[in-house]
Amino acid sequence: MAPQATEQAASRPADNLSIARAVRLWPIEEIAHRLGLPGEAVEPYGRGIAKLDLAALATLAERPQGRYVVVTSMTPTPPGEGKTTTAIGLVQGLQRLGHTATVALRQPSMGPTLGLKGGATGGGYSQVLPMERINLHLTGDIHAVAAAHNLLAAMVDNHLHHRLEPELDPREVCWQRVIDLNDRALRHLVMGLGGRGDGMPRQGGFEITAASEVMAVLALADSLADLRRRLGRLIVGLDRDGEPVTAEQIGAAGAMTVLLKEALKPNLLQTLEHAPALIHAGPFGNIAHGNSSIVADRIGLHASDFLVTEAGFGADMGAERFFNIKCRASGLVPDAAVLVVTVRALKYHSGRHRVVPGKPLPASLLGESPDEVREGGANLLKQIDNVRAHGLSPVVAINAFPGDHPSEVAAIRELCASLGVRAEVSHHVRDGGEGALGLAQALVEAIDEADETGSGFQFLYPAEMALAEKIERIAMRLYGAEGVDFAPGVRERLETWQHQGYGAFPVCIAKTHMSLSSDPGRLGAPTGWRLPVREVRLSAGAGFVYALAGDIRTMPGFSASPAATRLDIDEDGETVGLY
Amino acid sequence: MAPQATEQAASRPADNLSIARAVRLWPIEEIAHRLGLPGEAVEPYGRGIAKLDLAALATLAERPQGRYVVVTSMTPTPPGEGKTTTAIGLVQGLQRLGHTATVALRQPSMGPTLGLKGGATGGGYSQVLPMERINLHLTGDIHAVAAAHNLLAAMVDNHLHHRLEPELDPREVCWQRVIDLNDRALRHLVMGLGGRGDGMPRQGGFEITAASEVMAVLALADSLADLRRRLGRLIVGLDRDGEPVTAEQIGAAGAMTVLLKEALKPNLLQTLEHAPALIHAGPFGNIAHGNSSIVADRIGLHASDFLVTEAGFGADMGAERFFNIKCRASGLVPDAAVLVVTVRALKYHSGRHRVVPGKPLPASLLGESPDEVREGGANLLKQIDNVRAHGLSPVVAINAFPGDHPSEVAAIRELCASLGVRAEVSHHVRDGGEGALGLAQALVEAIDEADETGSGFQFLYPAEMALAEKIERIAMRLYGAEGVDFAPGVRERLETWQHQGYGAFPVCIAKTHMSLSSDPGRLGAPTGWRLPVREVRLSAGAGFVYALAGDIRTMPGFSASPAATRLDIDEDGETVGLY
Structure with a gap:
């Protein structure tokens, strides 16, 4: 059998499961206690899981606020670059440095878990537990x-x-x-x-x-x-x-x-190294903002030195919405961004490899090729620029895979150095928090530096900008489009909403997450293209307008062999086939 | 405004809510501890609720088994005769007599709660708590x-x-x-x-x-x-x-x-008087057997002196399935049956009152009329006979309502005495366990008497009886039909299943619960009719065949003014409109 880039020691399913089963969960009350949460706010929901009662946490707001960190990535390959494991590893690393740190994640959707990808709770030595509950139902x-x-x-x-x-x-x-x-x-x-x-x-x-x-x-x-x-x-x-x-x-x-009364209470869990994890809400990353809940972030921020949250897809999408939709709604100000990259994703963005969604990455991605890394680097540089457009300087996390070659890692470091951006290799999947110490240290330094220079977060556009102009601003400033082509009637629709009082809403652009552009086949940092907006819709309750720029599926389908067919219990009643 | 039979002090919604809110729940671990359940089996799921891990309860089977009591009723009026409150009141009464007693109930379906009837957690001083969680989601x-x-x-x-x-x-x-x-x-x-x-x-x-x-x-x-x-x-x-x-x-x-792994774990809660309550599973009472779970009953039976469970609808339906489907599947042997009656239901079965489903009962039912009680008594006598057909002698619980007249209660007592059946007035809604002491005492005596006489439970039909014959046996022996009219092809279908190896299955007859017959308009104990079976279906997983004898709705609809429109939160975030 040919070697495959995804078949790697620390992220093999059996290993995830055996690593998870070897760890003894701490009582969730203990995790809550270490966060200083009042006992009456903590409602256990089965082993290792608690809901946090917002009403009982009102006094938390009086405590000083920690640092707010978003984990984003370059434009990902189909299997993803490890934002979740990096966010988990990072809090474990921060914890080892003596800080208190909480990770906030979205609740995975059960459909995809049963369909294609198995679970979504991290991997290797950077997982949140208990995996089975998180992936199926959680607290409902x-x-x-x-x-x-x-x-x-x-x-x-x-x-x-x-x-x-x-x-x-x-x-x-x-x-x-x-x-x-x-x-x-x-x-x-x-x-x-x-x-x-x-x-x-x-x-x-x-x-x-x-x-x-x-x-x-x-x-x-x-x-x-x-x-x-x-x-x-x-x-x-x-x-x-x-x-x-x-x-x-x-x-x-x-x-x-x-x-929804119970559902509004964030779910507290723990990582393999007993760092607190808040898993709460899971909106789509294209027609919605793709970020976990504001109430969870707020608890983590007031209860720990660092709240690390993951935003869906690449920096052009999840991080942009984190900044311009979520932070605008909450009033919370982010302090730093971590941008996850991998050697394989950079080589992929060279455009020299054929990747089929749903299939393992091709073996050709395993060959040593620092040149391909440099070719694909255009994507990384653009995504760094996208974070900087919001006033923050990202720390680049090079999520290490066993097949990486030193020359390729060096090429990434050079790229980042050319922009004056910190880059650290992170071995959190293989080594847990220990493997993320360098990344954690770099993050702390970046925040200290920003404090010194007085640089800081800014929105990409003001609320009073016209809705159509907001779409153009995102498309041109972040995606690198030359402009936006609105389908007939779309501008009129936006103007109607403007008149109806929705003009101050931020916008959310639903496009492919596989490219900075609206065409999933265009890798790197495409130029010379225009964003087609065929339709706009109003999410009056959520408080944003979204623009459809591509075929966005809001109901997936199963393959001929969905993951559910391999899910079962064994003779001891233990679940098999979930990872 | 004309007085209405349903508008009674102890069962008014506001009272239910204020009674419930005045009680301080005990920690659910305390309830479990009093049942002698090992701590590792108890998984709290929010305040006052725990799931019980079956694997951790394996040793429970070694403990002696308590008494198994089913609560059923005469053919009910549309709003029901209070089987749930009686079952709850009864365990509270047994507890006051110094016994340990657990009540097992079905989980209410959310659709009807949001549609018509509000919650289903008992009423007055016989409620299970917390009401809001039980009626909405519970543990999912x-x-x-x-x-x-x-x-x-x-x-x-x-x-x-x-x-x-x-x-x-x-x-x-x-x-x-x-x-x-x-x-x-x-x-x-x-x-x-x-x-x-x-x-x-x-x-x-x-x-x-x-x-x-x-x-x-x-x-x-x-x-x-x-x-x-x-x-x-x-x-x-x-x-x-x-x-x-x-x-x-x-x-x-x-x-x-x-x-379904978590869902198979029974939910432990408590009554207002801190008696243990197991709320688990809620199958339909017509196309399915309408009883709560076997695993919950088994836990309650081994952990307490009495396990009291409620079966849906009248004794011809829920209790028949409890005996012939549920007990056959579990191998558990019931010791006693409590048959709930009300003055108003007996008067209703006289056929002299017009009752419209979804509307309050008519004021005419409030007038003193022992004659109407006697006229409607035919239904009670038949349902007593239906319990006796299974070898058990029921205890009749006269669920007291404020509008009852002593002459009417006396008429019920006479009816029961004529058959040698114990009958006790129960004030559990007004007085909680204190109000059910007489009923609890009568139940204990009835069980002692059965022990002495050696009488006991028997199935209505043997497993080896042909499927068509089983349907006829239930229709003729319990419903009082003169026979069964099978639609063309139905007998052949049953014979096919017989040949395919499903012949030993029990049968479940889906008919109206508003009459002993298949016609909801025929009250009392109708005679001179035949049961039409238009279709039969196979529940091969559940392990029974069901026969459709009437229009059975398996998807309700909302009225023009569903209960959901009155549900909301108040300024303190408390739920209003649920009862």
């Missing part, structure tokens, strides 16, 4: 989001069925249903069939729960009252006069809030 | 059932999409999807639309999660390994040769089991 937050979302959908159809006021136009209902599975057969359907008693026939469909605006709302709400207000603003469709109808008008927002 | 078991069920559905459609072997006939897929909501627009739909990449177009639909066979399987499984086996046997449709295709063949049973 995603199910609660689906229940709240689908309650609104059922009440919308009930509204049509009973012809209640305001009278909805059945052709203009925009509130779909959701389910946390890969179920392509539910993408498009005709429902309300059967007869007079079975609803109003109309076209509908399902998206995966992570794509629900309710998930984005949960991630952006900063209190139960704020959650209630945002849910009330959700737009479900248009009435007969073309005016938007909200969840408040349908009478669903109160019940949705009640259904 | 119903969501896990839906996830497992819908994973199989998605894999079935994926099987069709990729044309995998064995080749399913898309017109013969019988595995629907489920959701825990009242959503009539999802009853009948055409899915798989959109194009070649979006699945195979076919007709489908959703049922409420309580109607899922997976829910029945969860309730009947006696271990994780048994759960795995049963899930493998689920039939999803027919192949091109008309042969059944199972979840095992689809490759879904292992993953479904893994998704």
